[in-house]
Amino acid sequence: MIVLLPPSEGKATPRRGAPLDLRSLSFPDLTPARERVLDALVALCRDEPARAAEVLGLGPTQAEAVTRNATLREAPTTRADRLYTGVLYDALDLATLDVAARRRAARWLLVTSGLFGFVRPGDRVPAYRLSGDVTLPGLGGVARHWSQHLGAAVEEAAGRGLVVDLRSSSYAAFWRPDREWAPRVATVRVLHEHQGTRKVVSHFNKATKGRLVRSLLEEGATPSSPARLAEVLRDLGWTVEVPETDDRRPTQLDVVVSEV
Secondary structure: OEEEEOOOOOEOOOOOOOEOOHHHOOOHHHHHHHHHHHHHHHHHHHHOHHHHHHHOOOOHHHHHHHHHHHOOOOOEOEEHHHHEOOHHHHHHOHHHOOHHHHHHHHHHEEEEEOOOEEEOOOOEEOOOOOOOOOEEOOOEEHHHHHHOOOHHHHHHHHOOOOEEEOOOHHHHOOOOOOOOOHHHEEEEEEEEEEOOEEEOOHHHHHHHHHHHHHHHHHHOOOOOOHHHHHHHHHHOOOEEEOOOOOOOOOEEEEEEEOOO
């Protein structure tokens, strides 16, 4: 089983650490694709900082993000499980898991990255700013670029197991399961129920997904299908519904919560 996570916009900024070595990252076959994105991003931020801010969707108070991007090849790195912050990662709280659960995290978790494609928790990367919906000069759309390269990485990581896809919409385009993969992919929608009404709320969505992954890592179960995943989550105390799904598409699980 693998779990595909979105990155976080917020990231820790390492002060010390070895510089980036793309060859040391998981999925070394992605190195040429990573080089292309890195080259395009660094060149834009180094040579045209004002344009870079516009392309990256940054405001006037975020100039430091452009500066950091311009020096990514020399910047200090840290483990990905320390880099990504925000609601989902705070709820997941990988650092407080026991040893067995952290080992599962190292095997199961893939963070989707606009710069690196996929990274595992132990991969060392610098703080960067590059959203999945950006179009870089000389490269084109970041999502389109990665959609041409990540299929083999998913196949390598998942093997014959289940793919639990928790990515946000802007990162879902990086890899879309075809009809062959669809029966082995489960997506999760979090619904906040209040006074008989259900709706999607961003904060509940992110926090719940973090807690859900944490519970799977602690339990250590490896469900082989979306239906079995729903059963495991119910056994762990979650309220899970499975709407009817076209068998050509991934199975959507609705997780219903009343509080974070």
